[in-house]
Amino acid sequence: MPIVLVISGPSGTGKSTLVKRLIARERNLEFAVSVTSRPPRRQEVAGRSYRFVSQERFRSMAEEGAFLEWAAVFGNLYGTPKAALEEAAARGCDILLDIDVQGAAQLMEKLPEAATVFVLPPSRRALEERLRTRSSEKEQEIERRLGEAAGEVGRFPAYQYVIVNDDVESTVEALRTILAAERSKRERMAGRIQPILMEFGIDPEEPE
Ligand code: ADP
Ligand code: 5GP
Numbered sequence: 001m002p003i004v005l006v007i008s009g010p011s012g013t014g015k016s017t018l019v020k021r022l023i024a025r026e027r028n029l030e031f032a033v034s035v036t037s038r039p040p041r042r043q044e045v046a047g048r049s050y051r052f053v054s055q056e057r058f059r060s061m062a063e064e065g066a067f068l069e070w071a072a073v074f075g076n077l078y079g080t081p082k083a084a085l086e087e088a089a090a091r092g093c094d095i096l097l098d099i100d101v102q103g104a105a106q107l108m109e110k111l112p113e114a115a116t117v118f119v120l121p122p123s124r125r126a127l128e129e130r131l132r133t134r135s136s137e138k139e140q141e142i143e144r145r146l147g148e149a150a151g152e153v154g155r156f157p158a159y160q161y162v163i164v165n166d167d168v169e170s171t172v173e174a175l176r177t178i179l180a181a182e183r184s185k186r187e188r189m190a191g192r193i194q195p196i197l198m199e200f201g202i203d204p205e206e207p208e
Contacts, residue, residue, distance in 0.1 A: 003094040003182045004085065004111055005029075007175075008104045009119030010149035011074070012131035014165040015098045016049070018119065021172045022096065026179065030093045032084035035061060038076035041136045051081075069099065069106035074144060078103065094179070101155040108158065115182045117175065118159040122166040124149070 037055045070079030088095040121127035165171040
């Protein structure tokens with residue numbers, strides 16, 4: 001089973017920025033491209049940022065059971081295709097999901113072994129500034145996203161890890177450290193350590 005690394009956090013906290021840098025730096029880690037009914041932003045690349053579909057198409061995909069989880073967020077539909085996980089697993093890669101708190105709650109039920117990270121902004125003010133600097137939404141939409149931020153932040157106790165995205169580089173390093181820790185979990189190391197243990201005359205099945 002690949003590691004499923006889930007990140008959530010309020011809109012504008014820097015998740016997409018972190019995802020891009022993490023994927024660029026980590027071998028064997030793939031981003032699960034979500035499907036959304038939201039229209040693309042100017043700099044977004046279809047198929048790389050999201051798979052953009054109509055509401056109707058999204059709903060029929062949901063009915064067909066194409067999603068591992070899906071949710072309505074800020075008036076649009078977003079979902080993680082099951083195929084993204086299956087394809088990453090087939091390639092021997094771990095997988096990174098950027099999903100909202102509702103989707104993450106569904107995923108925690110289905111995949112309790114997933115590693116979950118909540119990304120906080122350094123302050124509410126910084127969050128507001130980031131949303132405004134990104135200038136990808138109109139004022140009304142920015143207000144809506146800020147209005148929902150408190151409810152989202154309140155869900156942080158459900159996550160295993162919490163990081164504050166103050167300096168981007170340090171935050172990417174914190175995410176890499178989390179990934180490295182997940183990869184070093186004893187049960188994940190079984191295949192790698194087996195021959196070493198055997199050299200010491202230790203039966204990997206019954207080490208005592
Ligand atoms: P999200 O995906 O969480 O909605 P984005 O990655 O789009 O957030 O980031 C929102 C804005 O904040 C972008 O303009 C991005 O360049 C900026 N940003 C991201 N991380 C930081 C950071 N650590 N410090 C300052 N600005 C940041
Ligand atoms: P944005 O419109 O800013 O790209 O994303 C809005 C919110 O949708 C963010 O909180 C983001 O994490 C979330 N999101 C993106 N993809 C998915 C997905 O596949 N499932 C769920 N549940 N949320 C998603």
